[in-house]
Amino acid sequence: xxxxxxxxxxxxxxxxxxxxxxxxxxxxxxxxxxxxxxxxxxxxxxxxxxxxxxxxxxxxxxxxxxxxxxxxxxxxxxxxxxxxxxxxxxxxxxxxxxxxxxxxxxxxxxxxxxxxxxxxxxxxxxxxxxxxxxxxxxxxxxxxxxxxxxxxxxxxxxxxxxxxxxxxxxxxxxxxxxxxxxxxxxxxxxxxxxxxxxxxxxxxxxxxxxxxxxxxxxxxxxxxxxxxxxxxxxxxxxxxxxxxxxxxxxxxxxxxxxxxxxxxxxxxxxxxxxxxxxxxxxxxxxxxxxxxxxxxxxxxxxxxx
Amino acid sequence: xxxxxxxxxxxxxxxxxxxxxxxxxxxxxxxxxxxxxxxxxxxxxxxxxxxxxxxxxxxxxxxxxxxxxxxxxxxxxxxxxxxxxxxxxxxxxxxxxxxxxxxxxxxxxxxxxxxxxxxxxxxxxxxxxxxxxxxxxxxxxxxxxxxxxxxxxxxxxxxxxxxxxxxxxxxxxxxxxxxxxxxxxxxxxxxxxxxxxxxxxxxxxxxxxxxxxxxxxxxxxxxxxxxxxxxxxxxxxxxxxxxxxxxxxxxxxxxxxxxxxxxxxxxxxxxxxxxxxxxxxxxxxxxxxxxxxxxxxxxxxxxxxxxxxxxxxxxxxxxxxxxxxxxxxxxxxxxxxxxxxxxxxxxxxxxxxxxxxxxxxxxxxxxxxxxxxxxxxxxxxxxxxxxxxxxxxxxxxxxxxxxxxxxxxxxxxxxxxxxxxxxxxxxxxxxxxxxxxxxxxxxxxxxxxxxxxxxxxxxxxxxxxxxxxxxxxxxxxxxxxxxxxxxxxxxxxxxxxxxxxxx
Numbered sequence: 001x002x003x004x005x006x007x008x009x010x011x012x013x014x015x016x017x018x019x020x021x022x023x024x025x026x027x028x029x030x031x032x033x034x035x036x037x038x039x040x041x042x043x044x045x046x047x048x049x050x051x052x053x054x055x056x057x058x059x060x061x062x063x064x065x066x067x068x069x070x071x072x073x074x075x076x077x078x079x080x081x082x083x084x085x086x087x088x089x090x091x092x093x094x095x096x097x098x099x100x101x102x103x104x105x106x107x108x109x110x111x112x113x114x115x116x117x118x119x120x121x122x123x124x125x126x127x128x129x130x131x132x133x134x135x136x137x138x139x140x141x142x143x144x145x146x147x148x149x150x151x152x153x154x155x156x157x158x159x160x161x162x163x164x165x166x167x168x169x170x171x172x173x174x175x176x177x178x179x180x181x182x183x184x185x186x187x188x189x190x191x192x193x194x195x196x197x198x199x200x201x202x203x204x205x206x207x208x209x210x211x212x213x214x215x216x217x218x219x220x221x222x223x224x225x226x227x228x229x230x231x232x233x234x235x236x237x238x239x240x241x242x243x244x245x246x247x248x249x250x251x252x253x254x255x256x257x258x259x260x261x262x263x264x265x266x267x268x269x270x271x272x273x274x275x276x277x278x279x280x281x282x283x284x285x286x287x288x289x290x291x292x293x294x295x296x297x298x299x300x301x302x303x304x305x
Numbered sequence: 306x307x308x309x310x311x312x313x314x315x316x317x318x319x320x321x322x323x324x325x326x327x328x329x330x331x332x333x334x335x336x337x338x339x340x341x342x343x344x345x346x347x348x349x350x351x352x353x354x355x356x357x358x359x360x361x362x363x364x365x366x367x368x369x370x371x372x373x374x375x376x377x378x379x380x381x382x383x384x385x386x387x388x389x390x391x392x393x394x395x396x397x398x399x400x401x402x403x404x405x406x407x408x409x410x411x412x413x414x415x416x417x418x419x420x421x422x423x424x425x426x427x428x429x430x431x432x433x434x435x436x437x438x439x440x441x442x443x444x445x446x447x448x449x450x451x452x453x454x455x456x457x458x459x460x461x462x463x464x465x466x467x468x469x470x471x472x473x474x475x476x477x478x479x480x481x482x483x484x485x486x487x488x489x490x491x492x493x494x495x496x497x498x499x500x501x502x503x504x505x506x507x508x509x510x511x512x513x514x515x516x517x518x519x520x521x522x523x524x525x526x527x528x529x530x531x532x533x534x535x536x537x538x539x540x541x542x543x544x545x546x547x548x549x550x551x552x553x554x555x556x557x558x559x560x561x562x563x564x565x566x567x568x569x570x571x572x573x574x575x576x577x578x579x580x581x582x583x584x585x586x587x588x589x590x591x592x593x594x595x596x597x598x599x600x601x602x603x604x605x606x607x608x609x610x611x612x613x614x615x616x617x618x619x620x621x622x623x624x625x626x627x628x629x630x631x632x633x634x635x636x637x638x639x640x641x642x643x644x645x646x647x648x649x650x651x652x653x654x655x656x657x658x659x660x661x662x663x664x665x666x667x668x669x670x671x672x673x674x675x676x677x678x679x680x681x682x683x684x685x686x687x688x689x690x691x692x693x694x695x696x697x698x699x700x701x702x703x704x705x706x707x708x709x710x711x712x713x714x715x716x717x718x719x720x721x722x723x724x725x726x727x728x729x730x731x732x733x734x735x736x737x738x739x740x741x742x743x744x745x746x747x748x749x750x751x752x753x754x755x756x757x758x759x760x761x762x763x764x765x766x767x768x769x770x771x772x773x774x775x776x777x778x779x780x781x782x783x784x785x786x787x788x789x790x791x792x793x794x795x796x797x798x799x800x801x802x803x804x805x806x807x808x
Binding site: 145146149150152153154176177179183184185192194203204205206207208209210212228229231281 | 697698729730745750756760761767
C-alpha cells in the first residue's frame with residue numbers, strides 16, 4: 001500500500017512507532033488468528049508532518065489551544081485522501097457501512113501509562129467527509145486539555161506521534177471490558193468482566209453501571225454475578241450516528257452475557273495474556289455469537305509512590 | 306415560623322440539649338456580664354427559635370454596650386476557652402476515676418459537676434454567631450475607614466470570606482494528617498515497619514512502649530484528642546488505640562501518600578489589602594478568625610467531653626441496670642431523680658424516644674415530651690449516613706464532600722475535596738488533580754476513569770446508587786475503600802456546626 005497508510009495484515013507488534021500502541025497490538029493479535037474487525041492505519045508520521053508544517057507557519061508553535069484549532073481545520077493531503085479511500089474499500093463492502101475512527105498514539109497503552117480515555121474514538125461514520133473530520137478530531141485530541149493534564153500528573157513529556165485507526169464498525173449485541181486480573185486487589189487469580197448491551201463505550205465511558213462477572217482463573221468458574229442497572233446504553237440508529245439512549249426495561253433486568261459467553265471471554269483473555277506476556281485490559285464486543293477483540297493493553301501499574 | 310428566628314438545631318443526646326436550654330434561659334446574662342432576660346422562645350422540629358423581638362433587644366444591648374470594644378471580645382474568647390477546657394478537664398477526671406457501682410453519692414456528684422461545667426460554657430458557645438456578626442461590622446467599618454484614607458476600596462466581604470475560610474478548622478482532616486504522620490514515622494523505621502505489619506495491634510502497642518515510648522505516648526494522645534470523631538455525635542463508641550494502629554497498617558501497606566500535605570497558611574492581610582493594615586484592623590481581623598474557630602470549637606468541646614466522660618456514664622448506667630444509650634435519652638431531672646432513689650423512665654419509653662427522636666420543649670420548669678415520627682433520611686440531619694458501593698481504587702481518606710454535576714461544579718472543587726458525582730467521564734482529569742477521592746452513583750471498576758484513578762492513586766468508590774443525592778456540599782465524609790465493598794460515611798455535617806442560626 002501507499003506510504004500514508006498500513007493495512008492490518010502488514011502490522012505486527014514491532015510497528016508501534018509507526019502505528020501507535022493500540023494498532024500494533026491489534027495487528028499482532030490478528031497474526032495469532034484472533035477475531036479483530038478489519039482495519040487500516042494512517043501512519044503517525046503523516047500527522048507529525050502536518051504538525052510540523054503548522055508549527056512552522058505559526059510563530060506560537062507550542063501553544064496548544066491555537067494549534068488544536070488549526071488541526072481541526074487543516075486540509076488532508078491529496079495522497080492521504082486517496083489512500084484512505086483505498087483502505088476503506090479494503091475494510092468494508094459498501095459506502096453505507098459505518099466505520100470507527102480511533103486514536104492510536106505512540107505514548108498510549110504502555111505499561112506505565114495507559115492514557116485511558118484521553119484521546120478520541122468516534123463511532124458510526126460513513127461518508128468521506130465524516131471520516132476526514134473524525135481523523136482531524138483524533139489528531140487534535142493529542143493536545144486536548146485533559147491529555148495535557150494527564151501528562152502533567154504522570155510527569156510525561158508530550159510525544160507528538162498519533163496514528164489513526166479506521167476500522168469496520170461492529171454493531172454488537174453486548175460489549176464491554178475484560179481484565180485478566182482484578183485491578184483493585186491485584187489478585188491474578190480473579191478475572192473481572194464488565195458488560196452491557198450495545199456498544200462497549202457505555203462501559204469504558206462509565207455511562208451506567210454494567211453487569212459484573214468475577215471468574216476464578218484456575219477453575220474457570222464464575223465466582224460472582226452482579227446485575228448492573230444498565231440504565232443507559234450506546235446504540236446506532238440506522239444510517240445514523242452512535243448515541244446514548246435509555247436501555248429498554250426488559251434488558252435492564254437481564255444479564256448481558258450468558259455464562260457460556262463469560263467463559264468464552266475468559267479463555268480468550270488467557271490467550272491474549274500469554275501472547276502479550278502480562279495481564280491485560282481487553283475491550284471486546286459480541287455480535288451474532290462471535291466475539292471480536294477491539295483493544296488490548298497491559299493492566300496499568302499502580303503508580304509507585 | 307413567623308416572627309421567630311432559628312436559634313440552633315438540636316442533634317444527638319437529649320441529655321446535652323436539656324442542659325443547653327437550661328443554660329440559655331438562666332445563665333446567659335451572668336455568664337456574659339449582661340443583663341438580658343429572654344422572654345419568648347420556642348422549640349419545634351428539632352430546632353430552637355428565639356422571637357425576633359428578643360433577638361433585636363439582645364443585639365442592640367450587645368451592640369451598644371460592648372460591640373465596639375475589642376477588649377470585651379478578647380475577654381469573651383478567653384473565657385469561652387477557659388470554660389471549655391474546664392469542661393474537658395472535668396470529663397477527663399470523671400472518665401479516669403470511676404466510682405464503684407454502689408456509690409450513688411459519687412455518681413450524683415460526678416454528674417452534677419459535669420452538668421455544671423456544661424452549663425457554664427454553653428452561653429458562650431451558643432452566642433458565637435452573634436458575636437461574629439458584631440465583630441464583622443467593626444471590621445467592615447475599620448476597612449472602610451482605611452480604604453477611604455488610602456484611596457483604594459477593598460470590599461469588606463472579601464476580607465471576611467478569606468478570614469473565614471482560613472480559620473475554619475477541619476478536625477477530621479487534621480486527624481487524618483496526624484494519622485499519616487504517625488504512619489510515616491513508623492514506616493521509616495525498618496524494625497518498626499516490620500513489627501507493625503507482623504504483630505496484632507495490641508501486641509504492637511506493647512512493643513512500642515518498650516522500643517519507642519514517646520511514639521506510644523503520641524498514639525495515646527492522638528486517640529485522646531481525636532477519638533470522639535468516631536462517635537458520630539454520641540451514638541457510637543470512640544476510636545481506640547487498636548483502631549488507630551489498624552489504620553496505620555493500612556496506610557503503610559497501601560503505601561499511599563495523600564496530596565493534601567501543605568498545612569493551612571494564615572491569612573495575609575497585607576496582600577489582600579495591598580498595604581500594611583492598621584493595628585485596629587489587625588485586631589478585629591484576628592478576633593474574627595478566633596470567633597470562627599470557636600464556632601467549630603462548640604461541637605468539638607461537646608463531643609470530646611462526652612467521649613472522655615463516656616466510661617463514667619457507662620458505669621453510671623450500669624449501676625442502675627441500664628445501658629448508656631438508654632441513659633442519654635433521659636432528661637437531666639429524670640436522671641437526678643432516678644439517682645436519688647426515684648424511678649427512671651420505663652425502658653420502653655426510653656427506647657421509644659430513641660426510635661422516634663423525641664423532641665424536648667422547655668416550658669418554664671416543665672419539660673414536655675412529644676413524639677415525632679422518625680424523620681426520613683434526607684430530612685433528618687442527625688442520623689449518621691453510610692453509603693456502600695464497589696471499590697474501584699483502594700485507599701482511605703477523609704475530606705470535604707463536593708457534589709459535582711456540571712462543568713461549573715468541577716471548577717469549584719478545592720484541593721483535598723472528595724468529589725461526589727453521578728458518573729465520571731474522561732473529562733474529570735482536571736478534578737483528579739486536586740481531589741482526595743471520588744464517589745460515584747453509577748459506573749464500573751473497569752471504565753477509563755477507574756483506570757486513571759488507580760494510576761494516580763486516588764481512592765474511588767463507584768456504584769453507590771445515590772451518593773449525589775444523599776450527600777451534600779461541605780459534609781465531611783470518610784471513604785473506606787480498603788475492601789472490595791467500599792463504604793462512605795458522613796463524619797460531620799458542616800451545616801450542623803454552623804447552626805444556620807443566629808446564636
